[in-house]
Structure formats: C-alpha cells, structure tokens
Amino acid sequence: MRRLPAGVAAGHPDTARAGLAVLEAGGSAADSAAAMILAGSVAETIFCGLGGGGFATVYDARTATVTGLDFFVAVPGLDGTIAAAPQEISVFFGSVPMPYSMGGPTVAVPGAPSGAAELNRRFGRLPWADIVAPAIALASDGVRFSSAHAELLPDVAPAMVAGAGIDIYSREDGVGGRRLLLADETIDHPGLAGTLAALAQYGPQELLTGDLGRAMVAAVRADGGALSVQDMAAYRVTDLSPLRVPFGPDTLHVRGNDLDGFGRSARALDLAAVRRGGIDRARTFVRALRAPLARTETTSLVAVDRFGNACAATHSLGLGSGIWVGGVHGNSMLGEGELLRGEVVPGARMGSMMVPSVVIGADGDLRFAGGAAGGSRIRPALLQVMAGVLGEGRGVGEAVAAPRMSVTPDVVHLEPGFPDDVIAALRADGEEVVVWDRSRPYFGGVAAIAVDGPAADPRRGGLALLL
DSSP: OOOOOOEEEESSHHHHHHHHHHHHTTOOHHHHHHHHHHHHHHHTTTTOOTTOEEEEEEEETTTTEEEEEEEOOBOOOTTSOOOOOOEEEEEEETTEEEEEEESGGGOOBOOHHHHHHHHHHHHOOSOHHHHHHHHHHHHHHOEEOOHHHHHHHHHHHHHHSSTTHHHHSEEEOSSSSEEEOOTTSEEOOTTHHHHHHHHHHHOGGGGTTSHHHHHHHHHHHHTTOOOOHHHHHHOOOEEEOOEEEEETTEEEEEOSOOTTOHHHHHHHOOHHHHHHOHHHHHHHHHHHHOOOOOOOOEEEEEEEOTTSOEEEEEEEOTTOOSOEETTEEOOOGGGOGGGOOSOOOTTSBOOOOOOOEEEEOTTSOEEEEEEEESGGGHHHHHHHHHHHHHTSOOOHHHHHHSOOEEEOSSEEEEOTTSOHHHHHHHHHTTOEEEEOSSOOGGGOEEEEEETTEEEEOGGGTOEEEEO
C-alpha cells in the first residue's frame, strides 16, 4: 500500500507545531487535527476560535473508508427566544465594503470544542488532556501575531477590536490613543488558558452547559441574542456521508451539502483542458468557478500519520461578535449574510462553504488530503490546487503557491503571474479582468498533503512540517 508522507500543514506555524508534536507522541491524524483545531483557536483568533465550528474529513488507511464530521454552528432559539436586531457595520476588503452584522444576536451555538473531542474519541490514540495541552501552553505563553494576520487586521478591525478585543488586538500608542497590533508582537487572550484547562478536565460540555457555557449564554442574551442553555445542551456533532465525485481516474470525497457546490465544480472541471495549459486551462476554470463574491473568515489544516490515516479540517469564527467570555470570542455566523440562504430554524445547522476533502485512487490509496479557507474563495483555491497536483502533476508546494484566479459574475480576479496571452484572451472573450498587484489572503488559504509531502499557503503565513 502506498502512503502519503506523514506530516501536517496549517495556517499558522504554532498551529502546525502543535499538530506535529501530537504525531511525534504517537497520536493519530485525527488526534493531530484535533490539537490543531484547539491550537488554532489560540494562534489564529482572527479567523477561528473555541466559539466557532467547522467540518472534518477522516480517511482510514486500513479500510480505505472516509468519514465526514459536522461540528459547525447551530441556529439558537429552541426555547422560543427571538433575537433583537444585530449591530450593522461595514468591513472593507481592500476598497470594497462588505455589509456585516455583529453583537449577541449574531451568535450561534458553538461546535469547535465538541468537534475536536469527537475526533479524539472516535479516531484518536492519545488521552484527551494530551490533545488540549499544546493549546494551553500557547494560551499561557502568548503567540506571535503573524504578518499575514497583521495585514488583514485593519480590514476586519470594526468587528475584532470590539469588546475585550480592543485589549487583544490593539495597544496604547503612547500619545493617549490606541493602535492596531503589529506583526511579531505577542497576542494574549486573558482567561483562555484557564478555559482550555477546564476543557481538558471536563470535556466540551464545560463550554456548552458548564459554568463557561452558561456565562456565554448570559453574555449573549444580555446583548439581545437568542442563545439559550437549551440550545447548548442540544448540540451534537453529526456524521456526514461524503459525496463521491470522479476526478480524473481518482475519486474526490467531500461533503455534498456545502453552499457553493464544490463537488459540482470539480465534476464540471475539464482536466484535459487543465493539462493543456494556457488559455484552455484558464477558460475551464472560469466556467467551473464563476460565483458571487462572499466574505467569511476560516482556517484549514491537515494531518497524515505514520499509518497512512489522514484528517483534513476547516473551522471558523466568522469575523467575531464582540462578545467575549473566558478568553473565548463568540462567533458571528448569524451576521454572515452569505450563510443565510434559506429559512433559519432553531436547532438546525447553518450552511457553510467549508469542504475539507480527500481524494482516493482506484486502488484505495490516498492521493490527496486538504482543505481551504476564505469563504467563497474556498472552492476556487482548493480546486485549483487539487487540479494542479492531480491533473497537472505539480508538486503540492508548487500547486499551493501558484497564481490563482477568483471568478465573480462580473469579474475575473487574477493574482500576478498569469501569462500576458492568457489575460489578453480572457479579455477578448469579453471578461472584465482585474490583475492584482500581489498575492493576497483574498485568494484563499490551502493546507494540503500529497505524495511529495505537506504544503501550507504562503498567503496565510502557514507552515508545513514532515514527521
């Protein structure tokens, strides 16, 4: 049996190091992913946290089977409470304003701690306390605020620098005011180490129905939200039956209920045109990827253990609600308009674009494992990397770093590096083409492992490590 190299990839160096430490201690890929979910909730709080939720896809090398887990947020209101109107703000992505809501009415039922615990319980080898320990150490010592996060912070400051966030993401400027946190400064989360210690001792129920969970409910309801103890008590991680989609000679396994139809896009992509390159490659991506622009913040991670098992996970906080309890930032998923595409029913899972995925060959061997972050850019980022590795034969690091496109109904956005003849041909096709001056987190962040090892996205300041 051919196995992918054991290792990890994640959106922050400290997140990746936590995952590798768990693998080195004999943990499984799922153990490593669980530790990275928790460590990322300390190191990557501009994107994710214990108050958020996500999805995981687990590959079992012994049986060549795939299991999907849904630990995304749930809609509150089971006790009949109706939320007040949220606080409307605007955040800017570059010069483009994005409508957004925050405050207690945007907080949904969190699932990240439950998801990490379920990965460890069902697929793990190490004690739960060992999974939480790296995150506790990070929360106790503080982490380096990455340059990628510092670059993005001004765009999302109206949401992040609110409530206790003003002390976490800003500093006194020496002249009576405050400035935003800078790259390489230490980011501290008061109370978070204690919260994680309670999570290690009592499990995820402490953050749902224990003292910490009840304190979050009280804070959310005081700000007009609908979150209740009943909502928290009802939360469960659920299984997802992965969708199977042909991808060349291989089979993509991915959740089939994502908001952006990743499986449909993968099926629609002409891999022969991708392999031909040039304008044929660009045109098939434009056709497969065209979709409206949306904004939500996520992070992605992946691990493969020494036995060939794999776990890819993606999780998110939204942009944050401004509600903080015990170092935990309440999510703002009910303020993410792009996620609200149908009736919002108390107790139901919210929709998401997240698609942690694995690709399996005809022989049952794992060919690719990974996921992407970036809202509506998850689909184009991950599909372009998968096609680069499995269609064009690129190394995974090269495929992750390669120039990307993002296609809205009206505009084809290109990172620098696309050939001039491709740009000219797209414009001749009638496309409005915008060539960005540099690579940006806008184009998504991918963490993946393929036959040549792991790769993390330089756009997000990530790190990949081999065991």
